[in-house]
Amino acid sequence: MQGRTGDHACVLQVRDLHVTFKADGESAEALRGMNLDLRQGEIHGLVGESGAGKSVLLHTLLNLNRGASFVRTTGRVLYEERNLLELFEPEIRRIRGAEIAIVFQEPAKHLNPGLTIEEHIRDLLRYHLGVTRRPAGARTAELLELVELPLRVLRQYAFELSGGMQQRAMIALAIACNPRVLLADEPTTALDVTVQRQILELLLRLRAELGLSVLFVSHDLAVVREVADRVSVLYGGKLIENAENSALFDRALHPYTELLLRSVPSAAMRGRALNVIPGTVPDATAVPPGCAFHPRCPIAAERCAIELPELRAHHEDHSVACFFPGQLVEPAGRQG
Amino acid sequence: MPSLRFFLGKLGRLIATIFAITSLVFIVLRVLPGDPARTIAGLxxxxxEVAALRAELGTDRPLGEQYLSWLSATARLDFGASFFHERPVVDLIRERIPLTLSLSVAAFAGALVLALPLGVAMAVRRWGAVDYLGMGFSHAAMALPEFWLAILLLLGFAVLLGWFPLFGAATPRHFVLPVVALALSRAAVLVRLVRSSMIEELDKEYVLAARAHGLPEPRIRYRYALRNALLPVITVGAIQFGYLLGGSIVIEQVFSLPGLGRLLLSAIYRRDFPVVQGGVIVTAVVFSGVNFIADLLYSAANPKIRMR
Amino acid sequence: MTPFVSVEGLSKTYTARSLLRRSRAATHAVRDVSFAIARNTIMGLAGESGSGKSTLARALVHLDPPSSGEVRVAGIPLARLGRRGLRKARRRMQIVFQDPHGALNPRLRIKYSLGEALANAGVPRRERRARAVELLRLVGLGPEHLDRYPRAFSGGQKQRIVIARALAGKPEFLILDEPVSSLDVSIQAQIINLLMDLKQRFGLTYLFISHDLSLVSYVSDSIGILQDGRLVEYGPAEQVLKQPRSEYTRALFDASPAMHRER
Structure with missing residues (x-):
């Protein structure tokens, strides 16, 4: 088995996951052999640009892929010694929302416009816990307190709430049935910075209070740097680097990660040109052979275009899928 | 429930519409060139004789005065007397309208009963067998004019099979074929609307979210998606009801049913203007009333409007 | 030195009109905003959603005429210009909007989108093709792209085309309204570098609007912070970054996650 679990207890393990879609008659492999460990109690940041496979991964974890364009999934998603991909619909349904819950990017769109917040929560309690009317009332009140929303919100509809309150309501739904795992799909991307800060703090507090393990997907490196314990980088449907937060941000080993970090503008970079990665992220219908990043990589060798680098432990707790890890030269004048 | 302000606003609009319709009828009949007295009396x-008739009709008085008396008469449902039947128009309408209304209501109910489950089934299994059959039905029923469909039904089920009576309105069995004819045509339109509206809802993010929350599929379909998918159906449904009122004119003719439609049609042939006027106004008022109810239903089902 | 763009007491009010009564309280989208941008510098404008950033941008170029206040570009007060003069003046200032997908007509080949802009700029028909190729070159695209439709391009490429189009009339002042918000990180960097490059090459002046404080901190020579339509902070970038005067600015910077910590 690839991927070390080490001494850490993992709640969710992804093994050699492939997901194929059909786009304009062409077959597109959105995930091409993903491996990922979500450890107990951690916030695991998942970083990648559009098309890297972040959302597909989240949907696949809950076995939610469907529709005319979906072709197939292979591989394993292990949760409590079961492969979620092999479960029948009624079994996986008991896990969705109850044991593995999800928070989406745009709460306004992901809440039903015809239901109040209370009706949303009630439905979850009823179907997952079989809780009837009266005890449900106590639980809904408790949930609102947890996410710091006033009780009046229960009778309101999503469109009556601000973006931040909608996201709190979404989170209340997600934690309603005491899940072990929380999947967060760009939960603060659509929010203003001050509201984003509040939501991030809420997630950190809930993680501590409820012992959640969180898979935090974002394209925003700065946000991930602030909240994640560990970080994984996705490129071309594969995980290319995985490390503890500071290790990844201070000593990235994969050239893509390193270049991506250097391309983020900030006050500290004033007066210097941003580092640019030439080209664009590969389309899932035409992922380059070998290392998917090689056409854009400044240190790519012949080998990179032919052989596929596997994700390997480079040193303790830091894995990378590259034949030349850490060999990208530091640009002049860069401070650590 | 809709707020009082919303209700009053819609009620105001209803009254304004009815006022506009009656005024329009007045303009068409009295203000535009042409002398009703001359028309009635004959060439x-x-x-x-014509002058006497003018005095009797009141068309020799100034237009403003005519308009006011027209309005007050209309408000009292006094549409005058039929030239042909020589009875008050309002009595004629009162006799005929229950049949037309029950025909329309039954056909509307039938159309809904057919279109809702079929449209939902088509949307849920897009491009499946049910979807193709449903689309085939919809195409066929929309292509066929109602009267043609009615005649086919008559031929098949009344003439050949003899299951239903040919014409008349004596028993409930007499109404089966006309109701089916009307219902099928309306269902053809509604089923497409339900299907497309439902597909649109099922593709929305909140449906994905409900699945991700582990809710059962029937709950997601009916409680979540269908509820929201019905909103456009309410609005279009009201317009379809208007078509039913119009469609019943032809259907009543084909099945020889003594309804408002037939009354109107024969009045047009006979140039029986008071009946035409009365019939047009009553039909328009019923249509506006149905739209008013649809507006209220729409707002009751849609919290965004309700809150305004 | 006189500033290239100066804004004095700019306000924009919207009156919500209902059928029955004029709304008593007019909404102040932008209130009494004053600032100046020196030639060939960048002023960054940041603020949360609803703070009036886009309203300010539109009022600035008189797309929506301001309710009060004065805007001068190259010393010329825009309000005094007639309709014609304004149209002429607008060639010298262009807005680039956030969404590159909506900014290009999906049914027009790129050459027509550019050709239209060139025609508006008064470029004679026979010169347009050559100029269009030149514009594409400026933004890192080639003549082979002229005959394609917008859908054939990625988000980053579309934004390049939108920038090329904005350059058609050889403008001196660009308002960049969230020019990279919808783009991926690596593509963002490409576009930002392109914009900085164009600024140096043509001596352009920018008003750079963004909700992203890190980005604004990176590009700006001076920074303004909008809150509820008021400019609560305004000054040279170094000063705003090191010692912001308003409490709100400090709160914004504290809330904003940062990649590279300093201070």
């Missing part, structure tokens, strides 16, 4: 009538 060979002499000038004295």
């Amino acid at each position: 060979d009538a002499d000038e004295r």
Whole structure:
């Protein structure tokens, strides 16, 4: 088995996951052999640009892929010694929302416009816990307190709430049935910075209070740097680097990660040109052979275009899928 | 429930619409060139006869005065007397309208009963067998004019099979074929609307979210998606009801049913203007009323509007 | 030195009109905003959603005429210009909007989108093709792209085309309204570098609007912070970054996650 679990207890393990879609008659492999460990109690940041496979991964974890364009999934998603991909619909349904819950990017769109917040929560309690009317009332009140929303919100509809309150309501739904795992799909991307800060703090507090393990997907490196314990980088449907937060941000080993970090503008970079990665992220219908990043990589060798680098432990707790890890030269004048 | 302000606003609009319709009818009949008295009396009538008729009809008075008395008469449902039947128009309408309304209501109910489950089934299994059959039905029923469908039904089920009576309105069995004819045509339109509206809802993010929350599929379909998918159906449904009122004119003719439609049609042939006026106004008022109810239903089902 | 763009007491009010009564309280989208941008510098404008950033941008170029206040570009007060003069003046200032997908007509080949802009700029028909190729070159695209439709391009490429189009009339002042918000990180960097490059090459002046404080901190020579339509902070970038005067600015910077910590 690839991927070390080490001494850490993992709640969710992804093994050699492939997901194929059909786009304009062409077959597109959105995930091409993903491996990922979500450890107990951690916030695991998942970083990648559009098309890297972040959302597909989240949907696949809950076995939610469907529709005319979906072709197939292979591989394993292990949760409590079961492969979620092999479960029948009624079994996986008991896990969705109850044991593995999800928070989406745009709460306004992901809440039903015809239901109040209370009706949303009630439905979850009823179907997952079989809780009837009266005890449900106590639980809904408790949930609102947890996410710091006033009780009046229960009778309101999503469109009556601000973006931040909608996201709190979404989170209340997600934690309603005491899940072990929380999947967060760009939960603060659509929010203003001050509201984003509040939501991030809420997630950190809930993680501590409820012992959640969180898979935090974002394209925003700065946000991930602030909240994640560990970080994984996705490129071309594969995980290319995985490390503890500071290790990844201070000593990235994969050239893509390193270049991506250097391309983020900030006050500290004033007066210097941003580092640019030439080209664009590969389309899932035409992922380059070998290392998917090689056409854009400044240190790519012949080998990179032919052989596929596997994700390997480079040193303790830091894995990378590259034949030349850490060999990208530091640009002049860069401070650590 | 809709707020009082919303209700009053819609009620105001309803009244304004009815007012506009009656005024329009007045303009068409009295203000536009053409002398009703001359038309009624006939080309060979002499000038004295016409003048007498003008006085009787009141068309010799100033337009403003005519308009006011027209409005007050209309408000009292006094549409005058039929030239042909020589009875008050309002009595004629009162006799005929229950049949037309029950025909329309039954056909509307039938159309809904057919279109809702079928449209949902088509949307849930897009491009499946049910979807193709449903689309085939919809195409066929929309292509066929109602009267043609009615005649086919008559031929098949009344003439050949003899299951239903040919014409008349004596028993409930007499109404089966006309109701089916009307219902099928309306269902053809509604089923497409339900299907597309439902597909649109099922593709929305909140449906994905409900699945991700582990809710059962029937709950997601019916409680979540269908509820929201019905909103456009309410609005279009009201317009379809208007078509039913119009469609019943032809259907009543085909099945020889003594309804408002037939009354109107024969009145048009006979140039029986008071009946035409009364019939047009009553139909328009019923249509506006149905739209008013649809507006209220729409707002009751849609919290965004309700809150305004 | 006189500033290239100066804004004095700019306000924009919207009156919500209902059928029955004029709304008593007019909404102040932008209130009494004053600032100046020196030639060939960048002023960054940041603020949360609803703070009036886009309203300010539109009022600035008189797309929506301001309710009060004065805007001068190259010393010329825009309000005094007639309709014609304004149209002429607008060639010298262009807005680039956030969404590159909506900014290009999907049914027009790129050459027509550019050709239209060139025609508006008064470029004679026979010169347009050559100029269009030149514009594409400026933004890192080639003549082979002229005959394609917008859908054939990625988000980053579309934004390049939108920038090329904005350059058609050889403008001196660009308002960049969230020019990279919808783009991926690596593509963002490409576009930002392109914009900085164009600024140096043509001596352009920018008003750079963004909700992203890190980005604004990176590009700006001076920074303004909008809150509820008021400019609560305004000054040279170094000063705003090191010692912001308003409490709100400090709160914004504290809330904003940062990649490279300093201070």
